[in-house]
Amino acid sequence: MDAVNRQARPTLVSIAQELGVSRQTVSNVLNNPSVVHPRTRERVDAAIKKAGYRPSAAGKALRTQRSMAIGLRLYRAVDGINGAVMDRFLHSLAEEAQRLGYQLTLLTADDAAGEVEKLETLYRSASIDLAVLTDTGMDDTRPARLRENQVPFVTFGRPWGRIATSDHCWVDVDGAAGTAAAASWLRELGHERIGFLGWPEGSGVGDDRRAGWWATVADLPGSAGLSVAVLDDHPSAGVEGATQLVARGATAIVCASDSLALGAIGHFRTVGRLGEAEVPVVGFDDTPVARATGLSSVHQPVEQAAVDLLELAFTVLDGKTPARPQRLLEPHLVQRRLQPFAR
Amino acid sequence: MDAVNRQARPTLVSIAQELGVSRQTVSNVLNNPSVVHPRTRERVDAAIKKAGYRPSAAGKALRTQRSMAIGLRLYRAVDGINGAVMDRFLHSLAEEAQRLGYQLTLLTADDAAGEVEKLETLYRSASIDLAVLTDTGMDDTRPARLRENQVPFVTFGRPWGRIATSDHCWVDVDGAAGTAAAASWLRELGHERIGFLGWPEGSGVGDDRRAGWWATVADLPGSAGLSVAVLDDHPSAGVEGATQLVARGATAIVCASDSLALGAIGHFRTVGRLGEAEVPVVGFDDTPVARATGLSSVHQPVEQAAVDLLELAFTVLDGKTPARPQRLLEPHLVQRRLQPFAR
DNA sequence: CCGGTCGATTTGATCGATCAAACTTCTCTT
DNA sequence: AAGAGAAGTTTGATCGATCAAATCGACCGG
Incomplete structure (x- = not known):
């Protein structure tokens, strides 16, 4: 509450005067120490430290034309x-x-x-x-x-x-590389019907992530039908999407986000496959929620x-x-x- | 990739010269327009606009000793x-x-x-x-x-x-006022065994929220036993806590956070009371998740x-x-x- | 002994704004 | 017509730093 009494800040000049040197010498100690005599440098350094001097950002910015x-x-x-x-x-x-x-x-x-x-x-x-x-x-x-x-x-x-x-x-x-890695992993686990749960075409990020999945599963028969797009990036939309994918025979799902993935997991919980989900789901972004839930996810x-x-x-x-x-x-x-x- | 050719920025002086007035007049147009003759003001305003002039933050800061x-x-x-x-x-x-x-x-x-x-x-x-x-x-x-x-x-x-x-x-x-409002609402709904799910004593915020609940339910018999503290502010901890509270006979729960509340809701879902939870839960913070879930919550x-x-x-x-x-x-x-x- | 080089330090000018005071006009009064 | 006063505008100084150039000594070779 005390009216802030803005005390006089130390400046290059005030430090210099105190020591009987010039302002440029003080400046050099800070910006170009090698040109200053070691003995002088030490004295200046000590004074700077004692006074708690910091170069004024405004002065510096004005002269150098850089705001940092x-x-x-x-x-x-x-x-x-x-x-x-x-x-x-x-x-x-x-x-x-x-x-x-x-x-x-x-x-x-x-x-x-x-x-x-x-x-x-x-x-x-x-x-x-x-x-x-x-x-x-x-x-x-x-x-x-x-x-x-x-x-x-x-x-x-x-x-x-x-x-x-x-x-x-x-x-x-590289989002595509991420979903590709996810899909590859699921293939290694033996899955041959790997679905993708994402958003409608037209968003750069979403299309990219779908592309990575597709590049990895294109050779598996029937993959083309295993891509579902939902409008919202929200768990409830993920539930819907997962329901559809499972109905189409997907045995594993790669998702465009953790939100969707969480919904997908919720779906399986709802239909009674609690705990070890029989349909593995992979999310995207490795959010704290994924970490807490134990959801596999792509980390950026x-x-x-x-x-x-x-x-x-x-x-x-x-x-x-x-x-x-x-x-x-x-x-x-x-x-x-x-x-x-x-x- | 073009090496940024930092073009000459307009300044008070450059604008002033262009118009044949002094720098102070230009400055006045910006900071103290009332002292400038309307005719001059208009000319200056036009020039400023045309040049896209903005006062240099560094110059201003240096002079006024305010960084803004x-x-x-x-x-x-x-x-x-x-x-x-x-x-x-x-x-x-x-x-x-x-x-x-x-x-x-x-x-x-x-x-x-x-x-x-x-x-x-x-x-x-x-x-x-x-x-x-x-x-x-x-x-x-x-x-x-x-x-x-x-x-x-x-x-x-x-x-x-x-x-x-x-x-x-x-x-x-006022966190206490928030939990008090939550507890009051639950009382209005007819509940007489209202639990509190929070954190161990010692955190200012947590204690405050518990206090609001207590102030509202202290007169209801058995309330003292209906406070549970969990260590983590996490849904999984909320599940545990809710389980205990229900075991002790709570018919409604006020939570110290949405995280805990979400866990509590999850608990009821697990035990089979999906949808309309028979044990109403109120969260704290009104996070996006609460909004999406339909969880009642205290909004800050x-x-x-x-x-x-x-x-x-x-x-x-x-x-x-x-x-x-x-x-x-x-x-x-x-x-x-x-x-x-x-x- | 003198000019030259190098190291260390200092001085002058500048960045772009604002404050305070001085200066011009012009108007109005007596 | 002289002087006071207000309105509008300009000038000088300053904020705190850095750059560029000047200065000052010490040391060195010829």
Whole structure:
């Protein structure tokens, strides 16, 4: 409650005066220590430590024309289950940015247009050096708009659809490889009628995941009929879908998400096959719920994605050309045993 | 991939020269329009718009000694279900900060000490004007440490435990009022043996929620024996707890979280009472899962919390004393009907 | 003994904004 | 017609850092 008495902050000059050296020497101790005489350096270091001095971000930003901040839109939480992956990504990105000396600045927007507009404003006011886009959808116009406005950006997620020729930097997880791994595993377990439970065609991510399944089961007779699409990414939709797949003779199911997979498992519980499900189900995203339930699931390496994304970004910001400006990361399958009853 | 050619950004001076006026006039148009002659103002406004000029955040921050940013620690996502409330709060805070012209800057830390240290560094480097703490635990030392270091802060969550006398600004949700509302509702429905499913004593939030239930059922005979504590905030623990409560004769259950409530519902499903649960269960937090499942739950007004918190914060930063520096917000009970099968 | 090189440090200019005070006009009063 | 006052605009100084160039000594070879 005390009215915050903003005490005089130490500055380069105040530290310098205290020691009888020049401000540039203090600056050099911090940014270019090798040019400073060791004896001087020690004295300065001690004074800096004692005063708890930190260079002013504003002063630095003004001079260097770098804000050392990254802008990212925070999406409204829609679903406690699938928000989990974005949550992990957000955390990883914040962590990695911090490691590199950058700040992560959040923004909110109602739609893509609002997001682009706010990112542009932030960039023009030199509040951020870079934008990170996530949830790249089919025919996403954000990259083109940001490029027009000269806002540097990278995306987590590749461009889907017609404009897929865009050559900006991105990092994505190979969803097809994930579902392929899932389907392969089920084949190894001896299954020959492996179903896929996903969403209608038209979403980049969904189609990708279906493609991985298909590539793995195409040679098994009757596979074509074992793909079911439901509208919602929700357990209740998963129940429906699983019911259909089983009716068509599926003996194992690969799902496009953990939500759907949880519903599918629920289905088998309802029809009386509790515990060891006779129809194995594999989910996608390896959410905490999957972990708790004992659901096998495809795990996305989002930590790595964050690291790669920022590496790419800063290479470009430095004016260099990155070796591989687009990167597909390999997910891995986590094999689990279902818990007798969890959630 | 194009090496970002950072084009010359328009500045106050560049706009001013273009129009043949002084920089201060342009500045006044933005910050103090009333002193500028309407004719001039229009010309300047047009030029600003045409050039897409935005004042440099760094320049402004350097001069005004305000970064217009707020620091907040992003916790590692532990649980897809209960992260939901923090997720909503994060979004609300980002939105409200943005509305007030502030940025939300994220930081990550391994523990409370790391959090305090990073917040202090950010504050000393004038990267943030204010820190927001969440998840205030029992005997939380962060407020004291920040105060020592002169870092202005507010907390979402009241101080629990011995140091509860701290007089910093906080906003919290009255958990006891929530569980009291839940228990009252169950009484109105005619129940006389209402159980409580929560966590062991010692967590501020948990004890608070139990207290609300107790205040409402204390006069009902046998209530004292109808409180069960489980260790994990997880559905599987909820199953166990519900089993015990029912064995002790509970005919309705108030839970400390949606996770536990979901487990409790699962219990009744397992024992054969599908659909309309004969033992009504009320959860806490009104997570997306509760909404989807049809679980009644206590809803926390986190949007309001974010608004109040920032209002308090900026009152203090302006050197004024807020009217009510500590605020308890009232949650409300959302009454729902269970879905036949969801998740 | 002098010019040259290197190491260490200092000085001047600059980034882009705002505050405070000074300066011009113009109007209105007496 | 001179002076006060208000309205509108401009100028100088400043926030705190970094870059680029200048300075200062010490050391060295010729």
